[in-house]
Amino acid sequence: MEEIVSRSGVTIRDVARVAGVSLSSVSRALNGGKNVSARIARDVAAAASTLGYQPDFMARSLRTRSSGMVGCLVPDVSNPLNATIVRAAEACLRDAGYLLIIANTANDPAREREAAARLRGRRLDGMLVAPAGDGNARIWRDLVAAGTPIVILDRDPLEDEDDIPSPAVLVDHRAGAMAATRYLVALGHRRIALLTADADMRPSRERIAGFRAVFAEAGIDAAGAQLCIQASPMDFPQGGTLALLRGTPRPTAIIALGTRILAGVLRAARDLGLSVPRDLSVLSVGDTDLAAVHTPPITALRWSLEDVGRAAADLLLQRLHGVGGQAQARTLLPVELVLRESCAPPAA
Amino acid sequence: MEEIVSRSGVTIRDVARVAGVSLSSVSRALNGGKNVSARIARDVAAAASTLGYQPDFMARSLRTRSSGMVGCLVPDVSNPLNATIVRAAEACLRDAGYLLIIANTANDPAREREAAARLRGRRLDGMLVAPAGDGNARIWRDLVAAGTPIVILDRDPLEDEDDIPSPAVLVDHRAGAMAATRYLVALGHRRIALLTADADMRPSRERIAGFRAVFAEAGIDAAGAQLCIQASPMDFPQGGTLALLRGTPRPTAIIALGTRILAGVLRAARDLGLSVPRDLSVLSVGDTDLAAVHTPPITALRWSLEDVGRAAADLLLQRLHGVGGQAQARTLLPVELVLRESCAPPAA
DNA sequence: TTGAAAGCGCTAACAT
């Protein structure tokens, strides 16, 4: 089985010539394999491998109007959470023969528009997207209308002209936040602060809603539920927490939305000489090394990022392969509360 | 300036018809703009925007033999270090009009081969790659030989047939490791363990070399330099460290190569009731939230991942745009020692 | 300066 390295530029024509058959026979043999005699199949395979033939996807795409590529728009791949999602999605899509194209949007609608425009001419077969905001829904709706299958990642599902929501992978942040808040309330906390960098995206919104719902259902004075929302000047987590913890009355527990925030909270607590959990209970939304390894280890809300990526890829593949009709257009992933040592009853 | 949303399928032909000019004039007007009268330029622009024309990159690529895409092969995007590099590179390349395609190789040569094969037919204009090992050099050399510009990320540079090494972005891990080791030695440590999950890739190799070099140059008994290399069963960091710390004599300081390892070390120290830095000094190679926020904060070796990504993208763009000849084919990035509170003189 | 025409490499009718 000899193999000559292709110096690029071996076309289907060359294969046809070497195999002594027609162009289309080669195409058929190499693709479907339908309506191809054994002899031709064999000769073509031999010729192709001898020449080191590699089909040209550009040309193929031009004909078939499908690129074998899927776009992925995320706020920021360097965020470990997103990165994990992307990796899982990439693995699924790769196995199905697709290439993943990533574009960072920095949660910036302008960037997102730009990316959408740039991807439009590329004939992407589908998109995984975490939209930056609602103002931008139009650009996605356009893509949807143009027939590009889209799967939304943990954001509000878009609705098309017929009010059919696009497929989406959602995480049950509300239930998670409720579990976390209930846990703190059960420990005796009545002044709980929730720190977040945004309140607009679906995940934060849902968490905040869950947080409030627990206060309401428990009949606790809602004034105890402090919301600290602060679009991020770089030092927000630490600075914001310092301010919060210096206030009176001080919250006895803090729910930190995200690794960044958690880091700030822990730093601030240390700066103030507050001991966790004796002086302050800390609960992280999102489980990372930082939470798991910190001293003391931080109780955290966790959900499977791999599952998010996988589910998104599956939903998309389902639509790409046209299976299952409209079934299972939505996936809701559970959130789990990982009990560790950062929460305790408030000091009397 | 009215704008009608394209329902996809607006070709250059349509623009030509609407603008009342020929196909080629549109192409010229839209691209170079050379040899185009002002009138035509205006009419074409108007028509294009009215129709919401988007050039078809597939078709264009077929003609020009360049896809406007760059591949990026990394072991694992979900590793925050890689992810940061990827993000920085993506930003640079995007600004230059390129799309980034990522492929995870899991440091697995087989995967890498597969990815290389899959990307070959796509006419990628270039590649950023962190090769998984040396056995695979051939597949890259083939690509290089076929004319695809490649930039190596923090791995041994490949050499082509004429022994010209490929462009590469290297981090000065050896100097970093030396600085770290010297620091510990200066504190009085004589039994220092270096924990790593691999010893083959360039970064680890260089660090180990630096580590040993310091022992040699200081004339310290090399037996004090304990190397703990362990390809990762999932619990290696913790388990391996436990074993190490139970041994006699126990190392008084540990250098942890990577976040994963650091997490394991910290966990193990906690399990054993060892206080950092009183009973054990810990130094992290690679600076992350975990190191910065831990109690106590961990002294760490840091280098700019953004710079790695940016430098790689720049090197590649330089070659893509054919500027600068062969100049500046190599970038060596510095490593910095961030002093924090996890290292102290060993207990007497 | 502009237009006509020839492909890029491939797939998919359509004949045979």
Add this chain to the structure above:
DNA sequence: ATGTTAGCGCTTTCAA
């Protein structure tokens, strides 16, 4: 079952 032909949408000679 196999071959012939006509494009996919674009850029690029080559004439005019």
